[in-house]
Amino acid sequence: MSAATLLALPDAVDRALIVATQAGLPLVPRPYHELAEKLGIGADEVMQRLTRMQERGVIRRIGLVPNHYALGYTYNGMTVWNVPDERIHLLGPRLGALPFVSHCYRRPRYLPDWPYNLFAMVHGRSRAETDAQVEEIARLLGDDDRGHAVLYSTRILKKTGLRLAGRGD
Amino acid sequence: MDDIDRAIINALQDGFPVCERPYAAAAEKIGIDEAELLRRLAALREQNTISRFGPLFHAERLGGALTLAAMRIPQQEMERIVALVNAHPEVAHNYERAHVFNMWFVLATETEAELLAVIQTIEAETGYPVYNMPKLEEYYLNLRFAV
Numbered sequence: 001m002s003a004a005t006l007l008a009l010p011d012a013v014d015r016a017l018i019v020a021t022q023a024g025l026p027l028v029p030r031p032y033h034e035l036a037e038k039l040g041i042g043a044d045e046v047m048q049r050l051t052r053m054q055e056r057g058v059i060r061r062i063g064l065v066p067n068h069y070a071l072g073y074t075y076n077g078m079t080v081w082n083v084p085d086e087r088i089h090l091l092g093p094r095l096g097a098l099p100f101v102s103h104c105y106r107r108p109r110y111l112p113d114w115p116y117n118l119f120a121m122v123h124g125r126s127r128a129e130t131d132a133q134v135e136e137i138a139r140l141l142g143d144d145d146r147g148h149a150v151l152y153s154t155r156i157l158k159k160t161g162l163r164l165a166g167r168g169d
Numbered sequence: 170m171d172d173i174d175r176a177i178i179n180a181l182q183d184g185f186p187v188c189e190r191p192y193a194a195a196a197e198k199i200g201i202d203e204a205e206l207l208r209r210l211a212a213l214r215e216q217n218t219i220s221r222f223g224p225l226f227h228a229e230r231l232g233g234a235l236t237l238a239a240m241r242i243p244q245q246e247m248e249r250i251v252a253l254v255n256a257h258p259e260v261a262h263n264y265e266r267a268h269v270f271n272m273w274f275v276l277a278t279e280t281e282a283e284l285l286a287v288i289q290t291i292e293a294e295t296g297y298p299v300y301n302m303p304k305l306e307e308y309y310l311n312l313r314f315a316v
Contacts, residue, residue, distance in 0.1 A: 009230075009231075009232045010231060010232065018224070018226060018231070021223045021224050022223075023223075024214070024221060024222045024223040025185070025222055025223035025224070027192075027207050027210055027211050027214075028207070029190055029192060029193065029203060029207070030189060030190060031191065031192070032187065032189070032191070033189075043189070047187045047188070050187050050224065051187050053224070054187075056230070057227050057230055058226065058227055058230045058231065059224045059225065059226055059227070060225045060226065060227050060310070061183075061184050061185075061224075061225055062184060062185040062187065062223065062224045062225070063181050063182055063183065063184050063185050063222070063225065064177075064178060064181035064182050064185070064219055064221070064222045065182070065219070065220050065221040065222070065225065066178050066182070066218060066219060066220065067217055067218055067219060067220040068220075070216070070217055070218045070220075071218070078266065078273075088306075089306070092306065092308030092309070093308050093309065095308065095309070096308040096309020097309070101309060102310070103309065103310050104307075104308040104309040104310075105304045105305070105306065105307055105308065106304070106305040106306035106308070107237065107302040107303065107304060107305060108301075108302055108303070108305060110300050113241075113270075114239075114270065114300060149268060151266040151267065151268045151270070151273075152266065152267050153264045153265065153266050153267075154265050154266060154267050155264070155265040156262075156263075156264060156265075157251050157254075157255060157263035157264060157265055157272070157274075158255045158260055158261075158262060158263035158274070159261075159262050159263075160260075160261055160262070
């Protein structure tokens with residue numbers, strides 16, 4: 001880990017703020033004041049720390065995440081693609097720009113068993129819709145698609161979430 | 170869910186202000202008042218239409234180590250291996266997927282060294298290789314859905 005990354009790590013007060021907002025932002029007119037009271041610090045400090053954590057990227061954004069199942073997006077496929085390493089930095093952002101792709105990452109190959117280096121999660125309201133999304137990605141990649149697969153989840157085996165609150169200093 | 174609910178969901182997916190009366194500021198942009206925004210958000214949360222409202226954290230930047238790992242488990246061995254893998258508290262999510270690589274789990278630890286140690290332990294306990302597939306590059310992450 002680089003020195004810059006270490007410097008950017010949240011301190012004890014940041015962590016307390018993270019834990020206090022894990023269940024969400026309070027639904028009261030002055031939510032940052034309520035958090036401040038809980039933590040025993042000033043509201044200005046709460047707002048400053050939230051702003052700074054956003055600037056450092058510890059907080060990606062403050063906002064709303066809809067329950068995509070409740071909205072009808074019940075078909076989620078992990079699509080994996082074998083694309084040329086020298087072009088992946090161009091292709092990754094193009095896949096990410098598609099409205100139905102929620103995550104797009106480069107991950108390592110394990111040849112010959114696992115040739116795929118580009119992962120993109122797609123979401124649709126039906127199997128036909130996700131199949132069409134996979135087709136659209138394949139068309140977009142053209143000759144750079146050296147093979148792909150779609151891994152639909154068949155069962156949740158465990159879901160506990162990340163244990164952020166348990167992390168001490 | 171009506172048009173105002175949809176407008177709220179779409180608007181707040183893009184961000185939420187940090188100021189003294191953030192709901193009032195966000196409501197004004199949507200064209201409703203603060204009390205109505207608070208009332209509707211509470212109802213949407215109650216109906217489970219919202220899975221999260223608040224700061225969204227970048228897990229890796231909170232100081233821990235994180236990876237995605239995959240295994241290829243013969244169907245008749247699945248339940249035995251699931252129990253062995255899930256017994257590790259470092260396993261946060263675990264999904265079965267329709268593929269030869271049929272088990273996919275997220276490992277979260279304090280350090281990189283611990284990640285590798287857990288992987289080695291799981292390999293020793295189960296007798297199957299664990300394919301460590303950490304994120305090498307993030308091109309996009311968004312949980313935004315237009316409604």
